[in-house]
Amino acid sequence: STGHFTFDPGFAATASTKSAITYIDGDKGVLLYRGYPIEQLAENSSFLEVAYLLLNGELPSEGEFKTFEHHVTHHSMMHESQKHFFRGFHHDAHPMAMLCSAIASLSAFYHDDLDIEDPEQRKMAAIRLIAKMPTIAAACYRYSIGWPFRYPRNNLEYCDRFLHQMFEVPSEPLEMNPVAAKALDLLFILHADHEQNASTSTVRLVGSTGANPYASVAAGIAALWGPAHGGANEAVLKMLEEIGTPDNVESAVKRAKDKNDSFRLMGFGHRVYKNFDPRAKIIRKTCHEVLDALGVSDPLLDVAMKLEEAALKDEYFVERKLYPNVDFYSGIIYKALGIPTEMFTVMFAIARTAGWISHWIEHHETPGSRIGRPRQVYTGATPRDYVAMGKR
Ligand code: SDX
Numbered sequence: 001s002t003g004h005f006t007f008d009p010g011f012a013a014t015a016s017t018k019s020a021i022t023y024i025d026g027d028k029g030v031l032l033y034r035g036y037p038i039e040q041l042a043e044n045s046s047f048l049e050v051a052y053l054l055l056n057g058e059l060p061s062e063g064e065f066k067t068f069e070h071h072v073t074h075h076s077m078m079h080e081s082q083k084h085f086f087r088g089f090h091h092d093a094h095p096m097a098m099l100c101s102a103i104a105s106l107s108a109f110y111h112d113d114l115d116i117e118d119p120e121q122r123k124m125a126a127i128r129l130i131a132k133m134p135t136i137a138a139a140c141y142r143y144s145i146g147w148p149f150r151y152p153r154n155n156l157e158y159c160d161r162f163l164h165q166m167f168e169v170p171s172e173p174l175e176m177n178p179v180a181a182k183a184l185d186l187l188f189i190l191h192a193d194h195e196q197n198a199s200t201s202t203v204r205l206v207g208s209t210g211a212n213p214y215a216s217v218a219a220g221i222a223a224l225w226g227p228a229h230g231g232a233n234e235a236v237l238k239m240l241e242e243i244g245t246p247d248n249v250e251s252a253v254k255r256a257k258d259k260n261d262s263f264r265l266m267g268f269g270h271r272v273y274k275n276f277d278p279r280a281k282i283i284r285k286t287c288h289e290v291l292d293a294l295g296v297s298d299p300l301l302d303v304a305m306k307l308e309e310a311a312l313k314d315e316y317f318v319e320r321k322l323y324p325n326v327d328f329y330s331g332i333i334y335k336a337l338g339i340p341t342e343m344f345t346v347m348f349a350i351a352r353t354a355g356w357i358s359h360w361i362e363h364h365e366t367p368g369s370r371i372g373r374p375r376q377v378y379t380g381a382t383p384r385d386y387v388a389m390g391k392r
Helices: 038-044 047-054 061-072 081-088 095-108 118-145 158-167 176-189 198-208 214-225 232-243 246-257 278-294 300-313 315-319 327-336 341-365
Strands: 022-025 032-035
Touching: 032 038, 032 047, 032 278, 038 081, 038 176, 038 246, 038 278, 047 061, 047 118, 047 176, 047 341, 061 118, 061 158, 061 315, 095 118, 095 214, 095 246, 118 214, 158 176, 176 214, 176 278, 176 327, 176 341, 198 214, 198 300, 198 341, 214 278, 214 341, 232 246, 232 327, 232 341, 246 300, 246 315, 278 300, 278 315, 278 327, 300 315, 300 327
Parallel strands: none
Antiparallel strands: 022 032
């Protein structure tokens, strides 16, 4: 119909879709993937198992998992021609710029899974995306430091394989660190899906036009990049470095409250969580364990803890129900793993690929899904006559 619609800036009160993938109760701080509490998945599952769960709706049997893992492992190579793409980038290109373009370009390589009507091809695209994302992400990093790309080692598990592709130094023996791989796997589980966040909504909207899965996910990567969304993890670390010591925390909190100052506490606040983000709780706890196990001591952790304490006591943050979100502590773990700050949002993208493509598939599997097409409240000029250039 025309004429009657609701004005809802930022979609705060509009459900754009039905979905059976992820449930959030923002007041109670509850997050479920396919009904399973995030705390239980974080404790017992693995990222690949969670990816399977998000995609298929059920936890896999041993056989189903082995088959899925086999496919993800054997599609992890990057097409040799795709490496030419990278050579076109300036060496200091932001890794998110490279990632976004490289993922979009996959649709130029895999014509055999672009038929969105075919469930088998949709699954194949999902596997290729989950498989290739770490390879392409590691290539973004290695290109930026001028190192040769590494082929994926198929005898390694998902996170080990990625860490190897990131950090392996030619001619040095390969040493995998189980603590690092476990920490990374946990962060990937926590970032895997989050219902209709901005990037997932973008993937669904782009997908609703019939665009191919690679183009749809590339759009999601672009949406994730912004500092109000996935780019916050990079922004948090830069903010903590800028604050520098716990002594400067009070003045940072003061600045964040000042409406005339554009400074905001990055990693704080959430559209849906008006209680603690359950993912932030898990990461905060893990942060200490991981740093201890890796033998890393990072003064930025003290700054982060002091900042959280100061904000949670402050009337401004209490009144507005602003709590640390998933991005507040994740960067400290990434940093301890040796991942450079510019790569943090790329890390988020690797994990969220599982959610994006699950939502893209759900859209196509749902009868009656139609193109996303919001309306607007027009605020422009009333009808008027064209004036010739010489008479303006
Ligand atoms: C992610 O949606 C998802 O699910 C996202 C995500 C996922 O997994 O996909 O969870 C991942 O994107 C986490 C969010 C990362 N972003 C940041 O950490 C950036 C800092 N946070 C904010 O920009 C903000 O809180 C948002 C973007 C997260 C939420 O924005 P909303 O819902 O539009 O909040 P709002 O602007 O309505 O805020 C309400 C009030 C405002 O003050 P008043 O105008 O009422 O006086 O709180 C203030 C805001 O100015 N406020 C902050 C603040 N966040 C909100 N003030 C200071 N510091 C902040 N961080």
